[in-house]
Structures are given as structure tokens and as C-alpha cells.
Amino acid sequence: MHIHKFEKICISVGIATLIFFLVVLGYGGFHLGVHPQSHAETIDPGNVQAHEAFQKENLGLTQVSEDQYIVNVVASSFNYDLGVDEEGKPIRHIRIPKRATVLYQVATIDVIHGFHIVGTNVNMMVEPGYISKLETTMNQAGEFTLLCNEYCGVGHHMMFLTVEVYEE
Amino acid sequence: MSLAKRIIQTEASTVYLPITKPESKLYMSFIYVAFISLLIAGLMGLLQVFVRSGHFTLPFGIDYYQVLTVHGVVLALVLTTFFIIGFQYALMGKTVGISAMQRSWAWIGFWLMTLGTVITAISVLLGRASVLYTFYAPLQAHPAFYIGLTLVVIGSWIACFINWRQLYVWKQHHPGEKSPLLAFMVNINMIMWFIATLGLAAAMLLQFIPWSLGFSETINVLVSRTLFWYFGHPLVYFWLLPAYMAWYAIIPKIIGGKLFNDSLARLSFILFLFFSIPVGFHHQLSEPGIDTTWKFIQVVLTFVVIVPSLMTAFSLFATFEITGRKKGSGGLFGWWKYLPWKDVRFLAPFIGMLAFIPGGVGGIINASHQMNAVVHNTIWVTGHFHLTVGTTVILTFFGITYWLVPHLMNRQLTPSLNKLGIIQSITWAVGMLIMSTAMHIQGLLGGPRRSAYSDYGGTAQAAEWGAYQMAQAIGGTILFIAIILMVYIFIKLAFFAPRGEEEFPIAEEEEDAPPTPMWMERWKLWIVIAIALILFAYTIPFIDMIQHSPPGSPPFDWPIGNR
Numbered sequence: 001m002h003i004h005k006f007e008k009i010c011i012s013v014g015i016a017t018l019i020f021f022l023v024v025l026g027y028g029g030f031h032l033g034v035h036p037q038s039h040a041e042t043i044d045p046g047n048v049q050a051h052e053a054f055q056k057e058n059l060g061l062t063q064v065s066e067d068q069y070i071v072n073v074v075a076s077s078f079n080y081d082l083g084v085d086e087e088g089k090p091i092r093h094i095r096i097p098k099r100a101t102v103l104y105q106v107a108t109i110d111v112i113h114g115f116h117i118v119g120t121n122v123n124m125m126v127e128p129g130y131i132s133k134l135e136t137t138m139n140q141a142g143e144f145t146l147l148c149n150e151y152c153g154v155g156h157h158m159m160f161l162t163v164e165v166y167e168e
Numbered sequence: 169m170s171l172a173k174r175i176i177q178t179e180a181s182t183v184y185l186p187i188t189k190p191e192s193k194l195y196m197s198f199i200y201v202a203f204i205s206l207l208i209a210g211l212m213g214l215l216q217v218f219v220r221s222g223h224f225t226l227p228f229g230i231d232y233y234q235v236l237t238v239h240g241v242v243l244a245l246v247l248t249t250f251f252i253i254g255f256q257y258a259l260m261g262k263t264v265g266i267s268a269m270q271r272s273w274a275w276i277g278f279w280l281m282t283l284g285t286v287i288t289a290i291s292v293l294l295g296r297a298s299v300l301y302t303f304y305a306p307l308q309a310h311p312a313f314y315i316g317l318t319l320v321v322i323g324s325w326i327a328c329f330i331n332w333r334q335l336y337v338w339k340q341h342h343p344g345e346k347s348p349l350l351a352f353m354v355n356i357n358m359i360m361w362f363i364a365t366l367g368l369a370a371a372m373l374l375q376f377i378p379w380s381l382g383f384s385e386t387i388n389v390l391v392s393r394t395l396f397w398y399f400g401h402p403l404v405y406f407w408l409l410p411a412y413m414a415w416y417a418i419i420p421k422i423i424g425g426k427l428f429n430d431s432l433a434r435l436s437f438i439l440f441l442f443f444s445i446p447v448g449f450h451h452q453l454s455e456p457g458i459d460t461t462w463k464f465i466q467v468v469l470t471f472v473v474i475v476p477s478l479m480t481a482f483s484l485f486a487t488f489e490i491t492g493r494k495k496g497s498g499g500l501f502g503w504w505k506y507l508p509w510k511d512v513r514f515l516a517p518f519i520g521m522l523a524f525i526p527g528g529v530g531g532i533i534n535a536s537h538q539m540n541a542v543v544h545n546t547i548w549v550t551g552h553f554h555l556t557v558g559t560t561v562i563l564t565f566f567g568i569t570y571w572l573v574p575h576l577m578n579r580q581l582t583p584s585l586n587k588l589g590i591i592q593s594i595t596w597a598v599g600m601l602i603m604s605t606a607m608h609i610q611g612l613l614g615g616p617r618r619s620a621y622s623d624y625g626g627t628a629q630a631a632e633w634g635a636y637q638m639a640q641a642i643g644g645t646i647l648f649i650a651i652i653l654m655v656y657i658f659i660k661l662a663f664f665a666p667r668g669e670e671e672f673p674i675a676e677e678e679e680d681a682p683p684t685p686m687w688m689e690r691w692k693l694w695i696v697i698a699i700a701l702i703l704f705a706y707t708i709p710f711i712d713m714i715q716h717s718p719p720g721s722p723p724f725d726w727p728i729g730n731r
Binding site: 003011015021029034036038039041042077092110111116119123124128129130131144154155158162 | 463467532615621628
């Protein structure tokens with residue numbers, strides 16, 4: 001098969017670029033350990049409360065050590081359940097100190113939902129039967145919108161919370 | 169002796185078959201459905217951008233997501249499939265011919281697809297299937313939605329079998345000759361489509377239909393999503409490859425040049441067959457339940473698709489330059505002014521090619537292992553496919569329409585219609601530039617896709633999106649004007665333009681072109697390699713999904729109002 005000279009050069013440059021891209025991605029993934037979420041941890045979607053993380057008293061923000069937190073969330077159409085505050089009202093807003101490490105654990109009791117803290121790389125799909133987990137450090141102060149970015153029905157756009165990261 | 173043989177071959181390849189009346193009726197039927205789809209679903213697109221601007225609510229209690237489902241299903245699945253099958257039949261009819269028997273079967277396929285479309289449309293219009301075109305379980309639509317879509321797929325399989333048969337019959341009559349390039353390309357595209365839709369059919373027949381009818385109580389969500397995306401990525405290449413057919417083999421003729429390199433065109437199509445199917449996981453990068461190593465392996469496979477895309481880009485610009493130089497251009501970019509800018513058959517696809525540059529770059533970002541987290545499920549993705557499918561593919565399809573429809577209907581593309589076509593192409597490009605750019609920026613700022621208007625409780629981040637949503641409404645309105653123009657041009661071309669002959673432009677090879685190696689025609693080998701790659705990419709993760717599957721999901725019909 002005949003390939004023109006310039007074409008060979010063009011294809012070689014293309015393939016070299018491709019290899020460079022893949023090396024960068026591989027370095028990020030396997031050396032720095034930056035992966036998208038995938039823990040493959042299963043759960044019964046009809047009974048998420050059976051899992052310790054999603055029992056009523058463990059929902060929402062929990063401090064586990066000085067600068068480590070866990071946020072447990074049960075998603076459902078069209079709500080993120082983070083438990084209730086002292087007055088018994090549903091929590092719609094959480095506050096996390098800057099530079100804290102936070103592990104987000106989310107499960108759904110009905111359909112597929114999204115879990116995106118806008119302006120951060122916390123962006124997960126939440127699927128029935130699996131626990132979505134992502135650990136991250138909140139390096140930027142400010143108020144962030146946490147919203148559902150996977151269609152979950154007619155009230156999909158009403159499903160959100162706010163996450164505030166404050167300077168200590 | 170060898171010289172004589174060569175001359176015979178060259179002559180044989182320049183003689184194309186005339187398209188008879190019953191044939192053109194068949195091909196046009198597919199294209200009619202495509203244009204009706206464009207008008208209906210385009211109107212839905214207009215309503216969406218209005219709603220999202222925050223200044224408009226839908227009348228008569230129509231739900232935003234119902235409109236969104238119509239827009240997605242009708243454009244992404246109906247318009248594309250019908251146009252592509254009609255166009256590909258025309259290419260096959262022109263290059264290898266169609267028998268009366270094949271034509272009858274093609275009609276059966278057409279009616280099956282149309283029936284399926286109508287059944288699906290009714291379920292959506294009654295508000296029983298607002299599940300968007302991805303219909304992710306466990307959201308449950310009315311069974312008619314799934315059954316209708318399955319009929320569309322089965323109808324399209326008939327087209328696959330006919331196209332393969334057409335080439336087979338031709339080869340029986342032309343032993344030892346290489347197949348016509350366009351027939352080769354159509355056959356590759358249909359092999360890819362068939363292998364890909366097997367996944368969709370499996371999901372429909374084994375999962376969705378029994379589940380929606382109540383025969384099975386639960387559904388394995390991850391398996392259904394994996395089967396969907398096994399189909400979902402080749403789907404985008406099923407849209408793109410017919411555009412590539414036009415770019416490789418039609419456009420050179422329109423600009424007065426020759427085919428650049430027959431072998432290379434075939435090789436790039438073979439590579440698309442290999443690498444477009446085993447890559448579905450890059451659509452599932454941010455979901456739980458798939459091992460990160462397998463995600464990465466599929467990211468690598470996905471990136472390889474860049475190679476045939478770059479080969480295509482090189483071939484196109486090489487053709488432009490060679491043609492320009494033959495016409496007497498000098499300098500590095502002098503050929504630029506020798507291109508037929510005032511010919512809409514060239515201009516519309518050319519704008520499409522330009523859009524593919526940012527479109528392709530965006531695609532690489534979406535497919536990246538880590539960068540995906542920034543844009544996943546944001547409206548950036550919507551902006552991406554409005555560039556690739558909505559501009560690259562659709563403008564090329566429009567470019568094809570300008571000569572194919574008058575050719576089939578024995579009419580002419582008049583200078584005034586050509587001029588209107590240029591206005592249409594530019595209007596489309598401007599509308600899409602505004603809308604798609606706004607979508608990309610809003611996506612980078614975190615704006616979600618597939619959401620009705622919401623101020624998210626008045627957060628500062630959501631307030632930032634307002635201006636971009638307004639820009640999308642403006643771009644969308646301009647696009648709708650372009651749709652009206654296109655439908656008007658189509659009606660003129662099909663029914664009212666003056667009678668005459670319009671050329672079916674197929675580029676020829678250079679007289680001194682090197683021969684295409686015959687190993688290109690090893691169809692069985694290509695299919696075996698494609699299947700081996702699919703098995704490599706999917707077997708272990710799939711076994712894993714089934715072995716470690718959670719309890720299945722019962723149906724949820726109330727979130728979408730299907731009750």
C-alpha cells in the first residue's frame with residue numbers, strides 16, 4: 001500500500017501526540033493515583049439503611065479526625081438526604097473547613113442520580129446497587145452548589161444543596 | 169497485458185449506474201422522514217432553549233423533559249438513521265446496483281422503521297416515556313417506547329443485509345476487481361452498525377421489554393448501561409462515517425479534483441470498524457461498579473480513534489491543495505482561493521469539517537480518564553455533540569441533500585436555491601457557534617445538562633450561568649430559522665425546482681494512482697479482528713459485573729409521570 005511522504009510525517013506526528021496524551025493520562029492515573037470513582041462496592045438499593053454509612057444518624061457531615069470528614073448522602077428523586085439538624089429540619093447546607101479531606105459516600109434508593117459539587121472535581125454518577133465514593137481535599141473557599149446532573153425525573157432540576165468551604 | 173487490464177478497470181469504475189424511478193422513490197422516502205424529523209425535533213429544540221432562558225414556560229402542562237425526549241430521540245435516532253440508510257442505498261444503487269427483490273425488502277425495512285418510530289412517538293407524546301434518548305433504567309417508560317425503538321433497529325438490520333447482499337452480487341459479476349470505494353465504505357459502516365446494535369437489541373429484548381411488561385421484576389442497571397454505551401459510541405461513528413464518505417469520495421469531485429488515496433480511505437474505515445466499538449466505557453468513566461483499570465484500557469482504545477480521524481483530515485486538505493495547485497495556485501496557501509466557495513455542495517460540508525476541529529478536541533477531553541470529571545454531565549457535553557453531530561454531520565448531510573434530492577427527483581439545484589443554501593449554511597454556522605460556545609463555557613462553569621431552568625435556590629454559581637443560557641436561546645432561535653430555511657429548500661428541491669439533470673458527483677482516482685492492495689477486501693478478517701477487540705475490552709469487566717451484581721432494580725415510573 002502506497003502512503004505519501006507528507007502523509008507519513010503527518011500520521012507519525014499524530015501517533016506521537018496520541019502516545020504523549022496517553023502517557024500523561026497514565027502518569028496521572030497510575031503514578032499520581034488520580035482516578036475517576038470506581039469502587040464496585042455493592043449495596044441493596046431496596047435497603048440502603050442496612051449499610052452503616054446510610055443509617056439515619058450517620059447521614060450528613062461527620063468529623064473523623066482533625067482535618068478529615070465524611071459526608072454520607074442518600075439520594076432519591078428529588079432530594080439529597082443529609083439527615084436533620086437539631087431542630088429536626090432537613091439539612092440543606094453543610095460547612096467544611098478549607099483544606100479538609102472529605103470522603104463523599106452516596107447511595108440512591110430509586111433511580112440514577114448525579115452528584116456534582118460545581119466548581120470542584122467531585123462529579124459522580126450514583127447508581128442503584130452501588131456506593132459512589134470519592135475522596136478529595138477542599139482547597140478552595142466559597143459556597144458551592146451541589147446538584148444532580150443526571151436526569152432523574154420531572155423534578156430533576158430541583159435537586160440540590162449547598163456546600164460551604166470556609167477559611168479557618 | 170497488464171496495461172490493458174488496468175484501462176478496462178479504470179473504465180469500469182467510471183461507469184455508474186443510472187437510478188431508476190422506483191429506486192429514487194425508495195431512497196427519497198427515507199429522506200422525507202429525515203426532514204419531517206428535522207422540523208419537529210428542531211421546534212422542540214427551540215422550546216428547550218426558551219425554557220432554559222428562564223423567561224418562558226411551556227403551555228398546556230407540557231413537561232420540559234417530554235420535549236427533551238422528543239428532541240433527542242427524533243434527532244439522534246430517527247433523523248440520522250433514516251437519512252443515512254437512504255443516502256447509503258443511493259450510493260449502493262449508483263455504484264453496484266439494486267435488484268427488484270432487494271428493493272422490495274428495503275421497503276419492508278422502511279415500513280418497519282417507520283412503524284417503530286410512530287409507536288415510540290405516540291408513547292412519548294402521551295407523556296408515558298419521558299426518559300430521554302438514553303432511557304436509563306430503572307426509570308421506566310411505557311413498553312411501547314422500547315418496542316418501537318426495537319422495530320427501528322430491526323428495520324435497519326434489513327438495510328444491513330441488503331447492502332451486504334448488493335456488494336456480494338456485484339463481486340460475483342466482477343471477479344478479481346476491487347469493490348467500488350463507496351460500496352466498500354457503506355458495507356463497513358453497516359457491519360459496525362450491526363455489531364453495535366446487537367448490544368442494544370440484547371438490552372431491549374432481554375432486559376427492558378420483559379421488565380417493562382412486568383415479566384421480570386428487576387433489572388440489572390449497570391449491565392443495561394454498559395450494553396447501551398457499547399452501542400452508544402459506535403452510534404456516533406455511524407453518524408460520522410457517511411459524512412466521511414462524502415468528504416473522501418464526493419467533495420473532491422465537487423471541487424474539480426480527484427480522489428486522494430483510495431487505499432488510505434479504505435484503511436481509515438477499517439480502523440474505525442476496529443476501534444469504534446470496544447470503547448463504550450469512556451461514557452461511563454464517572455460511575456461506580458467498573459474497575460478503574462478497565463476504564464483506563466478503554467480510554468486508550470478510544471484515543472486510537474484519533475488516528476483515522478487525522479488520516480481523514482490529512483486526505484481532505486491534501487485534496488484541496490492538490491486541486492488548487494492544478495488550477496494554478498502558488499504559495500503555501502494559494503490554493504485556498506481556488507476552492508468553490510460559492511457552491512453550497514462544497515461550502516456546507518466544509519463548515520462541517522471546520523466544526524470538527526474543536527468538536528474532536530472536545531471529544532478527546534470528554535474521553536480523558538481524569539479530565540472527564542470536570543465536564544461529565546455538564547452542558548459542555550451538549551455543546552460538544554452540537555458541534556460534532558449537529559454541525560459536522562448535519563451540515564454534510566445538508567450538503568449531500570443539495571445534489572442528491574434534485575438528482576433523484578430529476579430536478580436542478582438552481583443558482584437561487586444555491587444562494588439560499590449558502591445563506592442557510594452560514595445561518596446554521598452562526599447559530600451553532602453562539603449556542604455551542606455558550607454551552608461549552610457554561611459547562612466549564614458547572615452548568616448541568618438535561619435540566620429544566622432552575623436557579624438552584626439562588627446560588628451565586630447558578631446566577632453566573634444566566635447570560636450563557638440567554639446566549640443559547642439566541643443561538644437556538646437562529647438555528648430554528650436555519651431549520652425553516654432548510655426545510656423550505658428541501659421542499660423546493662424535491663417538488664418545485666425546474667426539471668433537469670443534476671450530477672451525482674463521485675470522485676475518480678488519479679490516472680497514475682497506485683493500485684489498492686487486494687487484502688483490503690478481506691472482510692472476514694476485519695470482522696474477526698473487530699470481534700476480538702470487543703471481547704478483549706468487554707469480557708472480563710462484563711463477567712465482573714454479573715458476578716458482583718447487586719440486587720436488581722424494580723421499575724420506577726412515577727418520577728417521569730408514567731403512571
